[in-house]
Amino acid sequence: MLESADERRPSIDILDDGIIRCQGPWTIPHLMHLQMVIQRMNWPSVPELRWDVLNVTAMDTGGAVLLHRTRMRLQQEGWNVTLQGLRPEFEELLHEVSSNWSEVGRRADTQETYRQGLARWGRERAGQAVNALEFLGECAVTVLESLKRPSLIRKQALIHSLEQDGFRALPITGLLAFLLGFVIAYQGAEQLRQFGANIFVVDLVGISLLREIAPLIVAILIAGRSGSAYAAQIGAMKVTEELDAVRTLGLSPIQLLVIPRICALVIALPLLTVYADVLGVAGGSIIASSQLNVSVTEFVSRFEEAVAIRHFFIGIGKAPFFAIIIALVGCYQGFQIRGSVDDVGRRTTMSVVQSIFLVIVFDAFCSIVLSWWDI
Secondary structure: OOOOHHHOOOEEEEOHHHEEEEEEEEOHHHHHHHHHHHHHOOOOOOOEEEEEEEEEEEEOHHHHHHHHHHHHHHHHOOOEEEEEOOOHHHHHHHHHHHHOHHHHHHHHOHHHHHHHHHHHHHHHHHHHHHHHHHHHHHHHHHHHHHHHOHHHOOHHHHHHHHHHHOHHHHHHHHHHHHHHHHHHHHHHHHHHHHOOOHHHHHHHHHHHHHHHHHHHHHHHHHHHHHHHHHHHHHHHHHHOOHHHHHHHOOOOHHHHHHHHHHHHHHHHHHHHHHHHHHHHHHHHHHHHHHHOOOOHHHHHHHHHHHOOHHHHHHHHHHHHHHHHHHHHHHHHHHHOOOOOHHHHHHHHHHHHHHHHHHHHHHHHHHHHHHHHOOO
C-alpha cells in the first residue's frame, strides 16, 4: 500500500541558485529526522537562500519552531532567507511562533537545551562547590581563632544549643535506641534458637549497637531534628535581614551562629550515643530474657566477655565527626537562602537529605578503613 503524502518522510534538498526545497510533513514525529538533516546540510555560498515550502504537506507548532529557529540561525550567519509558497495556515502558525519566540525559544531547541542544561548544571555545581569551600575555610579559620581565644565562643549560645540539641533530644533518642535493641534481638532470636545459640544474641546486640547502629541512628535523628532547625533559623534571619544587621555591627555571623552550634553538637552527640548504647542494650536484654531464656546476669557476663571495648570507642569516635557534618551542612544551607520564604523550606529539606547522605557515606568509609586495618 502506498503511503499518503501526509505520512511520507519529509525531505530537504538543495537546488540550483540557492533554492532549498522542502517536502512532506513538518510535524513533531518527524522533527528528529528534520533536525539531523539540517545539521548535515552544506549550505550554498550564495547571499540569499530561498526556501520553497510549497510542498510542505503538514506543519504543527514543533515544525514551525524548527523552521523559525533555522531561519534565525542562517540569518545570524549572514544569509538572507526568504520563504516561498507557504500556505496561509502555516504562515499564521509561523507568525505566532515568531511573535512569542522569547517564551518558547528556549524550550524548542531540544539538543541545545540538553547542552545548555548540562552546562548550566555544571556551572551551578561548580559555584556551589566554591561556596561550600569558602564556607568551610571561613569556619576553619574561625574555629582556630576560637581555640586560641576561647573567650570568643558565646557561652550562652553554646549552653542554649546544648539544651535544645542534647538534653531535649534525650526522650526520642532513648525511645528509638531502646526499640532498635528490642527489634534487633527479636529478629535474631528465632534464628539463634534454631541452632541452640541463644547466648550469641549478646554478641549480635552488643557489637551491632555499639559499633554501628547507635551512633548512626543518633546522627540521623539529630540531622532531622537539629540540622533542619539550623537551616531554618539562619534562613529566617537572612530573610528578615537580621544577618545584614549583624554584619553592619561588625560581628561575624560564623562566630555568632555557627561555632556555638558546632561545639554544642560535638559535645552532645557522643553523650547521646552513650545514652543510646545503654538503652539499646537494655532493650536487647529484655528480649534475650523473655524469648531466649538468657537471664540478665548471663547477658551482662557474656557482654563483658564477647563485646570488646574497641567497639564502644569506635562508635563514640564517629560521633564528633557526625556532629561536625550535621552542623556544617545545616548552617551552610541556611546561609544559602536568598530572600524567599519558599527557599527556607527547600533549603531545610536539602540540609536534612545532605546531612544524612554524608553521615552514611562517612560511616561506610570508616567501616571500609577499619576493615582494612582489621579493627
